[in-house]
Amino acid sequence: MLARKIESIVAQLSDFKDTNFSQNICLALANAIDANLVFIANINYIEDTATTVACAQNNALQENFTYELANSPCEDLVNGGLCSHSDNIQQLYPKDQLLVDMGITGYIGIPLKNSANETPAILVALFKHTIEHPKAVESLFLLFSGLIEKDLEAQLFVKRLELSNHIINESKEAIVISNKHNQIIQVNKAFTDITGYSEAEVLGKDPGILGSEKNSALIYQEMWQELSQHGSWSGEVINQRKNGEEFPELLSINSIHDDQGNLTNYAAFFFDITARKKSEEKIFKQANFDLLTGLANRYFYMDKVAKNIAMAHLTDVPALVLTMDLDLFTEVNNLYGHDFGDELLKAVANRLQSLIANNDLAARTSGDGFALLINNLKHHDDINAFISKLHKAFNKPFYIQETSVYCTLSIGATLINNETETAQKVMKKAEYAMHHAKKGGRNSFEFFTDNLQSQVEQRLALKNDLQQALNNQALTVEFQPIIEVNNNKVTKFEALVRWQHKGQWISPAVFIPIAEEFGMIKPLGEFVLRTTCFQIKALNSQGFNDVIINVNRSVAEIPLNKKHNAQWLNTIRETGIKASSICFEITESSLATNNYNNEELLHYLQHAGCTIALDDFGTGYSSLSYLSRFPIDFLKIDQAFVKEMTSNKDQHTLVATIIVMAKALGKKVVAEGVETQAQLASLMALDCDFIQGYYYSKPLSGEQLAPFIRSFKQES
Numbered sequence: 001m002l003a004r005k006i007e008s009i010v011a012q013l014s015d016f017k018d019t020n021f022s023q024n025i026c027l028a029l030a031n032a033i034d035a036n037l038v039f040i041a042n043i044n045y046i047e048d049t050a051t052t053v054a055c056a057q058n059n060a061l062q063e064n065f066t067y068e069l070a071n072s073p074c075e076d077l078v079n080g081g082l083c084s085h086s087d088n089i090q091q092l093y094p095k096d097q098l099l100v101d102m103g104i105t106g107y108i109g110i111p112l113k114n115s116a117n118e119t120p121a122i123l124v125a126l127f128k129h130t131i132e133h134p135k136a137v138e139s140l141f142l143l144f145s146g147l148i149e150k151d152l153e154a155q156l157f158v159k160r161l162e163l164s165n166h167i168i169n170e171s172k173e174a175i176v177i178s179n180k181h182n183q184i185i186q187v188n189k190a191f192t193d194i195t196g197y198s199e200a201e202v203l204g205k206d207p208g209i210l211g212s213e214k215n216s217a218l219i220y221q222e223m224w225q226e227l228s229q230h231g232s233w234s235g236e237v238i239n240q241r242k243n244g245e246e247f248p249e250l251l252s253i254n255s256i257h258d259d260q261g262n263l264t265n266y267a268a269f270f271f272d273i274t275a276r277k278k279s280e281e282k283i284f285k286q287a288n289f290d291l292l293t294g295l296a297n298r299y300f301y302m303d304k305v306a307k308n309i310a311m312a313h314l315t316d317v318p319a320l321v322l323t324m325d326l327d328l329f330t331e332v333n334n335l336y337g338h339d340f341g342d343e344l345l346k347a348v349a350n351r352l353q354s355l356i357a358n359n360d361l362a363a364r365t366s367g368d369g370f371a372l373l374i375n376n377l378k379h380h381d382d383i384n385a386f387i388s389k390l391h392k393a394f395n396k397p398f399y400i401q402e403t404s405v406y407c408t409l410s411i412g413a414t415l416i417n418n419e420t421e422t423a424q425k426v427m428k429k430a431e432y433a434m435h436h437a438k439k440g441g442r443n444s445f446e447f448f449t450d451n452l453q454s455q456v457e458q459r460l461a462l463k464n465d466l467q468q469a470l471n472n473q474a475l476t477v478e479f480q481p482i483i484e485v486n487n488n489k490v491t492k493f494e495a496l497v498r499w500q501h502k503g504q505w506i507s508p509a510v511f512i513p514i515a516e517e518f519g520m521i522k523p524l525g526e527f528v529l530r531t532t533c534f535q536i537k538a539l540n541s542q543g544f545n546d547v548i549i550n551v552n553r554s555v556a557e558i559p560l561n562k563k564h565n566a567q568w569l570n571t572i573r574e575t576g577i578k579a580s581s582i583c584f585e586i587t588e589s590s591l592a593t594n595n596y597n598n599e600e601l602l603h604y605l606q607h608a609g610c611t612i613a614l615d616d617f618g619t620g621y622s623s624l625s626y627l628s629r630f631p632i633d634f635l636k637i638d639q640a641f642v643k644e645m646t647s648n649k650d651q652h653t654l655v656a657t658i659i660v661m662a663k664a665l666g667k668k669v670v671a672e673g674v675e676t677q678a679q680l681a682s683l684m685a686l687d688c689d690f691i692q693g694y695y696y697s698k699p700l701s702g703e704q705l706a707p708f709i710r711s712f713k714q715e716s
């Protein structure tokens, strides 16, 4: 009997074309066991209800329904095992209204378990009559529950698979599933979008077809090792799209194993991180590179130097650190404008870059400061050769906006070796050397030494103190009388700045160059001029109306652009003195620079009423051509010549020649540093116009001037 029923069920099942196994089995069972209702229901444990997923009544499927589990035989079914009552079910479950409503007598139910031994569903048959062969029906239920369980699991699996396929396909992340032989068996839409390969094009292929030669073999080695040891790997690699374009991706790979631990698949997930890389690169560039020149910035350079220090013990070829300053960059910038200056900086950067090897580094470390880190110079000769290569390259002009400009370098150098401590210290040393080099003139080079360091340190300390002295108006001005020979009168003075620092007088010969180097010369010069103007005012008010005071001006005070020339007269005009009361002393070196405004400035000053003296004549450049080219009223013979003219015949001849030539050109001559009667006599015999020196007087304070002029008159 049982066998017949099974046969009928199986026959019926195989007749069904529909693929819904649950519905088919309900129909087949209902028929075979003569039940009034057979259903499969899912259990909702939270709501304590059951909802049918398949329901058959008299050869026909019924609409699904939901019912309460409480007080029903199904409740016992869920909590226990097979539940079979051939009749009187209503008496056993009096509170189950559904049984009453449907007029049910017999009940057979069986839990449908999943692999975790939970009961997600039940199979139930309801009879309006007494079940004739309950044992046979129970056996059938036991038999078919297994089939249904398998089917439900499969359905669930398919559902999960559908879900995961959906997830896979909708994922923005490219997904590649390959088998254990690493042959691709599935890819998603994102994969196609990113790589340009359709699924059909890659099925069966090794994912390695995407790889780029840019990835090091090491990466793959590490990847496979991690995969086999830990089952997963992730990292950044470069891949290639179908069109050959390379792109960076963030890749993670998992190996998948079955329950027995056998490798079955690999699943790879990747993102195209081109955009992220680009923005990272941009951020990196902004943080580490100079936007104008494209060179490394100071931060990046220091980092490289620090890395070099850390590696110094591994090599016996010390790295060379060079810091460089563009001579006269500020002047060029002021003269031609900032756009021009920017162009020049770019050209300098390119020139530097062209001089170094691939593994060397060029950086822009400040406005007009550059630095190089050079690696492979084994011998001192190599270093010297490199420095002369640098100088040579920068002795050639730059062509910017159809103008050719020269921009030489002052270079400071030091080496990184085992004893080097920090990047900061190395840089400081190179910068010390550079400042020292700059002092020795443009286009120069200096290697760092300890002696240099203390010199530079002293200089830097002095610089700070000088700045303070300027701010606190701690500088003073003295005035040295200049005597006019033919009338034997004090008609002029030279203003000389004075600085008493920590109880000591510092020579202007020491601190003026510092003021020039560190940009303090303009306020200093203005201070001297202002004090001088007030001094003239005071002398004027005492009846000394024709006194002239000479004021020294450095080359650094000469504006590059003529529109600033008027600044030289501001203070004179503000204080209301006559412009003719001021004579500006300019050195020959000021005229020797390529500053085309210097001639214009002198004309401008002369036109306003000031006079001009050429200071220290005979030192440095010594060119009488300056006297004819520039509008100069006085020529000051340097004290070095005066000093020797009475003992050295050649020097005497030289002074005599200078005086004759100057007079021929219509200039008056002032002799400086006259200390003795003999010097005075010689100079007077040569028809020198003015005498300045200790013979007559040391520099005097402002209050001493009027008394000095008066007593000098009386004396003579």
Ligand code: C2E
Pocket (backbone or CB within 6 Å): 480, 495, 496, 497, 507, 508, 509, 512, 525, 528, 552, 553, 554, 615, 616, 639, 672, 673, 674, 675, 692, 693, 694, 695, 699
């Ligand atoms: P300088 O312009 O040649 O000034 C003359 C220097 O010779 C002064 O030195 C003066 O004190 C010194 N002197 C004058 N008569 C004699 C003498 O008979 N024998 C000797 N041995 N020396 C004499 P000082 O004041 O030390 O100034 C040194 C230099 O500093 C000046 O040389 C000038 O180049 C610079 N300087 C001084 N004051 C200023 C200033 O206000 N502005 C600028 N730019 N430079 C200044």
Ligand code: CA
Pocket (backbone or CB within 6 Å): 494, 552, 585, 615
């Ligand atoms: Ca002078």
Ligand code: CA
Pocket (backbone or CB within 6 Å): 615, 616, 636, 638, 639, 672
């Ligand atoms: Ca002088």
